[in-house]
Each structure stands twice: as structure tokens, then as C-alpha cells.
Amino acid sequence: MSYHDGLMLRRTCAIAAFAICSAFMPSVCAETGYDAWLRYAPLDPAAAKQYARLPVAVFVSSGSPVLESAQAELVRGVRGMLGKTLHVESRMPAGDAIVLATFDALAELGLSAPPEPVEGTYLLKAVERKGSSMLLIAGAGDRGILYGVFAFLRRIATGRGIEHLDEQESPYAPVRWTNEWDNLDGSIERGYAGRSIFFDGGQVVPDLTRALDYARLLASIGINGCTVNSVNTDPRTLTSPFILELARIADVFRPWGVRLSMAIDFSSPKSIGGLDTFDPLDPQVAAWWKQKADEIYRAIPDLAGFVLKADSEGRLGPSAYSRSHADAANVLARALKPHGGLLFYRAFVYDHHMDWRNPKNDRARAAYDSFHPLDGQFDDNVVLQIKHGPIDFQVREPVSPLLGALEHTNEAIELQITQEYTGQQRHLCYLVPMWKEVLDFDLHASGQVTYVKDLVSGRTFHRPAGGFVGVANVGLDANWLGHDLAMANLYGFGRLAFDPNLSPREIAEEWTRMTFGNDAPVVETIVSLLMESWPAYENYTGPLGAGTLTDIIQAHYGPGIESSERNGWGQWHRAGADGIGMDRTVATGTGFIGQYWPEAARLYESLENCPDDLLLFMHHVPWTHLLHSGKTVIQHIYDSHYDGAARVQTFPERWQELKGRIDEPRYEAVLAKFEYQAGHAIVWRDAVCDWFFRTSGIPDAQGRVGHHPGRVEAESMTLDGYTVEPVTPWETASGGKAISCLRPACTATFRFEGKSGTYDIAVQYFDENAGVARYKLIVAGKMAAEWLANDTLPSDQPNGHTSTRKSVRGILLHAGDEIRIEAKPDAKDHADIDYVELTPARR
Ligand code: GCW
Numbered sequence: 095m096s097y098h099d100g101l102m103l104r105r106t107c108a109i110a111a112f113a114i115c116s117a118f119m120p121s122v123c124a125e126t127g128y129d130a131w132l133r134y135a136p137l138d139p140a141a142a143k144q145y146a147r148l149p150v151a152v153f154v155s156s157g158s159p160v161l162e163s164a165q166a167e168l169v170r171g172v173r174g175m176l177g178k179t180l181h182v183e184s185r186m187p188a189g190d191a192i193v194l195a196t197f198d199a200l201a202e203l204g205l206s207a208p209p210e211p212v213e214g215t216y217l218l219k220a221v222e223r224k225g226s227s228m229l230l231i232a233g234a235g236d237r238g239i240l241y242g243v244f245a246f247l248r249r250i251a252t253g254r255g256i257e258h259l260d261e262q263e264s265p266y267a268p269v270r271w272t273n274e275w276d277n278l279d280g281s282i283e284r285g286y287a288g289r290s291i292f293f294d295g296g297q298v299v300p301d302l303t304r305a306l307d308y309a310r311l312l313a314s315i316g317i318n319g320c321t322v323n324s325v326n327t328d329p330r331t332l333t334s335p336f337i338l339e340l341a342r343i344a345d346v347f348r349p350w351g352v353r354l355s356m357a358i359d360f361s362s363p364k365s366i367g368g369l370d371t372f373d374p375l376d377p378q379v380a381a382w383w384k385q386k387a388d389e390i391y392r393a394i395p396d397l398a399g400f401v402l403k404a405d406s407e408g409r410l411g412p413s414a415y416s417r418s419h420a421d422a423a424n425v426l427a428r429a430l431k432p433h434g435g436l437l438f439y440r441a442f443v444y445d446h447h448m449d450w451r452n453p454k455n456d457r458a459r460a461a462y463d464s465f466h467p468l469d470g471q472f473d474d475n476v477v478l479q480i481k482h483g484p485i486d487f488q489v490r491e492p493v494s495p496l497l498g499a500l501e502h503t504n505e506a507i508e509l510q511i512t513q514e515y516t517g518q519q520r521h522l523c524y525l526v527p528m529w530k531e532v533l534d535f536d537l538h539a540s541g542q543v544t545y546v547k548d549l550v551s552g553r554t555f556h557r558p559a560g561g562f563v564g565v566a567n568v569g570l571d572a573n574w575l576g577h578d579l580a581m582a583n584l585y586g587f588g589r590l591a592f593d594p595n596l597s598p599r600e601i602a603e604e605w606t607r608m609t610f611g612n613d614a615p616v617v618e619t620i621v622s623l624l625m626e627s628w629p630a631y632e633n634y635t636g637p638l639g640a641g642t643l644t645d646i647i648q649a650h651y652g653p654g655i656e657s658s659e660r661n662g663w664g665q666w667h668r669a670g671a672d673g674i675g676m677d678r679t680v681a682t683g684t685g686f687i688g689q690y691w692p693e694a695a696r697l698y699e700s701l702e703n704c705p706d707d708l709l710l711f712m713h714h715v716p717w718t719h720l721l722h723s724g725k726t727v728i729q730h731i732y733d734s735h736y737d738g739a740a741r742v743q744t745f746p747e748r749w750q751e752l753k754g755r756i757d758e759p760r761y762e763a764v765l766a767k768f769e770y771q772a773g774h775a776i777v778w779r780d781a782v783c784d785w786f787f788r789t790s791g792i793p794d795a796q797g798r799v800g801h802h803p804g805r806v807e808a809e810s811m812t813l814d815g816y817t818v819e820p821v822t823p824w825e826t827a828s829g830g831k832a833i834s835c836l837r838p839a840c841t842a843t844f845r846f847e848g849k850s851g852t853y854d855i856a857v858q859y860f861d862e863n864a865g866v867a868r869y870k871l872i873v874a875g876k877m878a879a880e881w882l883a884n885d886t887l888p889s890d891q892p893n894g895h896t897s898t899r900k901s902v903r904g905i906l907l908h909a910g911d912e913i914r915i916e917a918k919p920d921a922k923d924h925a926d927i928d929y930v931e932l933t934p935a936r937r
Contacts, residue, residue: 160348322356372410655825676711750765852905
């Protein structure tokens with residue numbers, strides 16, 4: 095569905111919802127996901143009752159674009175959920191009222207403000223005043239009021255009372271930003287939900303409605319900054335005409351209290367500025383940056399700052415002139431300083447041409463080795479932006495030791511909302527529990543209790559700036575992230591950045607209630623699916639801290655176990671005949687563990703202490719090494735992959751229990767995603783288990799690996815037109831082979847030889863991004879299913895990215911029945927098939 099179709103549908107729905115829902119019937123009206131958690135769907139009458147005494151008069155003590163948004167949002171939310179129209183009064187009403195006021199204005203109302211509140215703090219309070227009830231939504235600054243309004247509406251949407259309301263919240267840290275990796279041509283690096291909402295064809299898009307609506311979503315969870323262009327930025331970003339275009343985005347962000355920031359290219363003084371150098375210590379270069387910053391602030395007076403990726407993955411940086419990262423950061427920070435801007439310097443700096451033969455080389459060391467020696471050399475408006483783990487957003491990593499190694503430098507933690515290594519929004523993977531573990535980790539900096547959340551927020555070392563950055567990469571898909579349930583990650587990022595003491599379950603529940611309503615089975619099911627999803631994903635994709643065993647060179651999506659070895663990218667797991675894991679100990683390994691403060695290092699240095707889930711990140715061990723769990727490493731790998739895949743087989747069935755309780759379009763869309771995920775988890779399971787079996791030579795004690803009852807390999811069928819081809823990498827096809835149709839049409843046939851009964855039939859085929867092949871499944875002469883291979887998976891070859899399962903359930907089979915697949919290839923999609931699997935019907 096296009097954006098405009100989505101909007102139309104949303105509007106139709108809104109009108110219909112009003113007609114039907116004015117009678118306060120539970121709404122299962124068609125939705126696109128566009129409204130995300132801000133749907134304001136009508137509450138059922140019983141739940142609405144507790145808000146019956148909500149005043150209808152609203153008074154706002156002053157005016158500003160942010161306050162206008164706050165007031166309009168309040169009216170919109172109350173009207174949607176309670177069917178009540180609020181009246182905005184220009185003077186303080188004599189009777190009951192909802193009052194929106196800054197803390198500064200509270201004295202005029204005879205009320206006292208909290209002492210020294212940080213910007214964005216809000217207070218919700220029920221006050222009796224001169225015999226009338228006043229519901230106060232007060233805040234430190236206009237943003238505080240806006241956040242207060244959203245918090246108030248959240249209470250109503252989740253059915254919490256407002257009787258004796260007295261809630262005060264302050265944002266945990268000043269920096270709560272998203273980064274978007276959007277390119278000026280409209281593509282998005284590691285974006286999985288369509289094209290950019292900001293750019294197209296080298297320009298800012300003419301209609302910025304989508305950007306405005308995004309800012310509203312961000313504001314509702316307390317996000318106050320957004321970098322709109324990719325850190326792999328185009329130098330044209332800083333040209334004068336483009337700055338004026340960016341100013342249009344800043345204009346639509348502003349009413350929601352979201353400040354624009356931009357990623358910049360370090361070589362700009364030379365590439366677009368006409369200088370013959372970009373040496374940060376050259377006075378001409380400093381002057382160029384200063385004049386550029388002045389020009390930008392004339393167009394965007396509230397620009398939040400710059401983000402810089404330098405000397406990383408081919409980006410130019412200070413090393414070109416043998417200057418330090420501090421030299422580079424400071425020249426920019428000084429240009430921003432007079433305007434109050436921040437310079438985010440990314441610590442994601444490593445050598446991607448490292449010699450893999452040297453066992454002492456270690457990419458995980460890079461950020462600490464590059465930046466720890468510079469602590470104290472960065473200006474006060476520089477923030478080091480540090481990925482949460484030392485490698486790169488893997489399904490499991492230890493906390494980056496650099497986060498605990500900077501006492502005199504501002505820092506922000508970079509988390510990834512877009513699921514680059516965690517299923518790319520085709521798999522459900524609720525990341526909030528992972529982030530929470532990271533934020534609650536005690537790095538023991540200076541021997542003290544120092545949780546990551548306190549280090550990054552600047553609380554530990556009393557830093558003036560710091561906080562949380564989430565790489566979001568929303569796109570033009572109507573539901574923003576491609577998978578309706580993936581929005582729990584965007585929501586959860588904002589909620590944790592505002593209050594990292596919230597629990598992942600609380601966040602999941604709050605998000606579910608707002609996104610799908612308060613129906614108990616809906617809430618229970620969705621919360622449990624969310625909570626199970628990261629452990630399940632970890633189980634079927636990556637064992638014991640070895641990383642996500644994905645193809646790390648290309649798509650970062652399907653299995654590609656050996657792709658991390660024998661190259662310079664440094665994501666090595668070093669699996670071989672003798673065992674697996676990176677030895678990062680101080681005693682015999684790369685010394686990475688020595689980058690932690692001693693109390694944290696002690697957790698990892700010895701095999702006895704090292705937690706199982708990070709064992710292979712820290713140690714190289716034999717396949718038969720016994721884990722704390724009592725299992726051998728190899729048996730754990732087999733078991734966890736079978737467990738993880740089995741867990742997600744339950745997802746579609748559990749979702750189906752919600753039919754009729756969720757609007758049809760979102761119900762169907764999520765069901766399709768779950769069906770796909772269940773199939774792809776089996777691809778993962780088999781690829782990983784087969785590869786580790788071949789490498790270790792140790793069979794599965796439970797006899798599952800390599801034995802697949804009911805599976806008929808395509809290469810063993812009677813083929814007409816099809817030819818047998820090897821698949822690369824071999825482990826991504828059952829038996830390493832598939833059949834490929836190089837003629838206009840082909841068939842593959844076999845006879846069912848099992849016991850008569852009802853079966854589920856799974857056809858494992860490859861849906862390449864090179865054409866749209868057609869398939870027919872014919873059982874005993876009758877059409878059982880017909881489908882197109884028209885997904886847009888990230889490869890044009892048969893492999894772990896494209897291997898896809900078509901499941902046809904409840905087919906009656908008699909011994910001797912013929913099962914035939916008829917296929918028509920299209921362009922370079924050769925209608926490849928891996929196998930067919932028959933299992934006694936499950937549902
Ligand atoms: O994980 C890698 C991604 C790159 C990304 C880089 C980074 C924007 O694969 O696409 O580039 O990280 O964070 O800079």
C-alpha cells in the first residue's frame with residue numbers, strides 16, 4: 095500500500111470509527127498501523143466511566159507552537175478515546191478545568207513548582223481549588239507540558255485512573271535522539287520499511303506530512319532530536335541550497351519539540367568548500383566550519399548539532415592528516431558552540447582490513463583503543479556516540495568497555511531499532527529486553543557501582559551532555575517499520591531513554607494496549623510473543639555470544655556462517671575442528687577483557703566465571719566443553735537452534751487465537767509475517783546445525799541433525815525440465831543442493847509413501863529477487879495451492895536469504911498419492927526448490 099492509500103484508508107477508518115464507535119463498541123475497524131500507538135481508539139464504556147468527571151474546559155497559560163501541539167493533541171486524544179469535546183478557554187475558567195502551564199507560571203496559580211526540574215520534566219496533578227477540580231498538566235518548558243499531555247493520554251489509553259493523580263517524571267538524560275540512515279536519493283541504508291520519508295532524487299520531498307507525523311510519534315515518547323541523513327553522508331548535505339531544504343524539515347519538527355540534526359562529511363571543506371585541505375588544525379578549515387555553522391543556524395536556529403562518522407568503513411577523517419579524533423571533533427564543536435549545538439563523534443572506528451591470521455588482532459578492541467587515550471581532550475559540547483557492544487549490533491554482545499572508560503568526556507549509547515542483524519523486521523525480535531540488560535550492566539568504573547544508564551546519561555561523572563541515540567530508519571511503509579510489532583522497538587527505545595528503570599514487560603504491555611487495545615487475550619498474547627521473541631531469535635541464529643551467524647558481507651539477514659571468517663571485517667568466531675570462539679582473555683588471547691575495569695573483567699577472564707551466553711565471545715573452547723548448564727557446547731548449539739525454531743512455530747497459531755479481536759488488515763499482515771518467520775527459522779536451524787555438525791564431526795545426541803522425517807529432497811524427485819544445482823553457501827539448502835528450472839516451465843513429482851492421514855505440506859523454495867516465479871502444488875490431481883515468489887528478499891540467488899517456506903495445512907493424503915509441483919520461472923528467478931516436507935497436521 096502506498097503512503098497515500100494508507101492515509102485514505104486511515105481517514106475512512108477514522109470516519110467509520112466515529113460512526114460506529116460513538117456507540118462505544120469495541121473497534122476492530124481496519125487500520126494500517128500508521129497511527130501506531132497514538133490511535134486514540136474509543137475505550138469501552140466500562141473503562142471510559144472512570145474518566146466521566148474529566149473537566150471539559152482547557153486553559154493554556156501561554157502560547158507557542160509546541161503548546162499548540164500539546165493542546166491540540168489533548169483535544170484529539172480525549173475526543174477519540176472518550177468521545178468528549180474539550181473547549182479551549184482563553185481565560186482561566188471559574189469551574190473545573192484542565193490547565194496546561196509551565197512550572198514558571200505555577201506561582202500565578204498559587205501552586206509551587208518542583209525544585210530545579212530538568213527540561214522536559216512534567217507533572218500531572220489533580221488539585222482542588224476554590225471548590226473546583228483542576229487537572230494540572232505542568233512542565234519544565236513547553237516540551238515538559240507536551241510530554242505531560244502524552245503521559246496523560248497514555249494513562250487513559252491504558253485504562254489507568256486519574257482520580258488522585260500526582261505523577262512527576264523527568265527525562266533521565268538530555269540527549270534522546272534518533273538517527274535515520276536516509277540517503278539523499280531516497281534509499282535508506284539498513285532500512286526495511288520502504289523509502290525515505292525525507293528525501294527523494296537528491297532533494298527534500300515536497301510534502302513533509304510524513305515527517306511531521308513522525309515528529310509527533312517521536313515527541314510522544316520523549317525524543318527531542320533526530321538526525322535525518324545517513325552517517326555515510328553525501329557532502330552535498332552542506333551546500334547552501336540543501337541547507338535551506340533541510341530547514342523545511344526542521345520547521346515541521348519544531349512544533350513537536352524535536353530538533354533537527356544532520357550528519358556531515360568531514361572532507362566537506364575540500365569536497366564542497368573550495369579549500370585544498372580538510373586538515374582540522376588548519377585555520378582556514380576551522381574558519382570554513384565556523385562560517386558554515388553560522389550559515390546553517392541562520393536557516394535553522396535550533397539545529398541540535400552534527401553527527402560525524404570519520405575514519406570508519408572508508409569515510410574520510412582526521413587520519414588523512416595524522417590528526418587525532420579529538421582534533422577533528424573539536425574543530426566542529428567550536429563552530430557549533432556559539433549556537434548551542436552538540437557534535438556527536440561516532441566511536442564506531444575500526445580497521446576493516448585486519449589480518450585474520452594474526453590471533454592477537456581483534457576488532458572488539460578498536461573503539462576503546464582509539465578513544466580511551468583521548469579522554470579529557472574533547473570539548474564540552476562533544477559527545478562520543480558509542481554502539482552498545484564492541485562489534486556491531488549482534489544478537490548478543492557484551493557491553494562496550496569504552497562506555498566505562500571515559501570520565502572526562504560526554505557519551506551517548508547508540509542502540510539499533512532497525513533490525514539489521516536481528517531479522518530485518520521480517521522476524522519479530524523485541525529488543526527492549528536486550529537494551530535493558532545493557533543499560534543495567536554495572537561496568538564498575540573507578541571501582542564504583544556504575545550502571546551503563548548512569549554513565550551515558552552523564553550522571554556518574556557529572557557530564558553536561560549525554561544520553562541515548564537509536565538508529566530507527568523508518569520508511570514510507572504505512573506502518574513505519576514494515577512489521578506492525580516492530581514498532582514496539584521504536585516505542586521502547588523512547589520510553590527507556592526517558593526512563594531506563596521501566597521494565598521491558600511494562601513497556602511491552604503499555605505499547606500493546608495503546609496499539610491494539612485493552613482486550614485481555616490480545617494484551618496477554620502480544621506481550622508474551624514480544625517477550626519470547628529475542629531469546630527465540632538468539633536461539634536459532636547465534637549461539638553463546640559467537641555473534642549472529644549471518645552473511646556478514648552482504649545482507650546481514652539469512653544464515654551465512656563462514657562469511658565472517660578469513661576476511662578483514664573482524665567478526666570472526668574461529669570455529670574449526672578443535673572448537674570455537676575468540677580468545678579475548680588477557681592471559682592468552684587478544685587482551686580485550688583487560689579493557690574492562692577489574693571487577694567486570696573478572697566476570698569474563700576465567701572459564702569458571704564467564705556466563706554461558708557470552709562464552710564464545712570471550713573464549714576459544716573445545717566442542718565438548720561443558721557449560722554451566724551441564725551441556726556440551728556442541729549439544730547446546732543443536733538444542734538451542736531446535737528450541738528457538740520450535741518456539742516460533744507457535745507464533746502463528748497463537749496469533750490466530752486473536753482473530754476477530756484485532757482489525758483484519760493488521761491481523762493478516764502480522765500473521766503473514768509470523769508464517770514467514772516460522773519457515774525461515776527452520777532455514778536458520780538447519781543451516782547452523784548442519785554446518786556445525788560438519789565442522790565438529792560430533793553428532794546430535796538427540797539424533798535430529800541431518801535426519802528430517804517426512805522430508806523429500808527436490809533432487810530425488812522425478813524431474814521434468816528441472817536440473818540439480820549446488821547452492822552457495824552449501825548449508826543454506828538441505829543436502830547442499832536445489833533444483834533449478836532453466837526452461838519455460840518445469841515439474842517435480844514424487845509419490846507419498848507414508849500412512850494415510852491429514853498432513854501439513856511445506857514446500858521449501860527460493861524466492862529470489864530476480865523475477866516472479868509461479869508455483870502450483872498439485873496433490874492427487876487436485877490443486878492444493880498456487881502462489882507467486884514475489885517477495886523482495888535481499889538476494890537474487892538461491893541461499894539463506896531467499897529460502898522460503900510455503901505451508902499448506904490439513905491436506906488429506908493416501909498412500910501412493912502423487913504430489914507434483916509445477917513451476918514457471920520468470921527472468922532470473924529459476925523457480926528453485928529445495929525440498930518438500932510432509933508432517934502430520936499440527937492444527
Ligand atoms: O553495521 C554497520 C552497517 C552499516 C553502517 C555502519 C555504521 C551506516 O552495516 O550500514 O553504516 O554499521 O554504523 O556506521
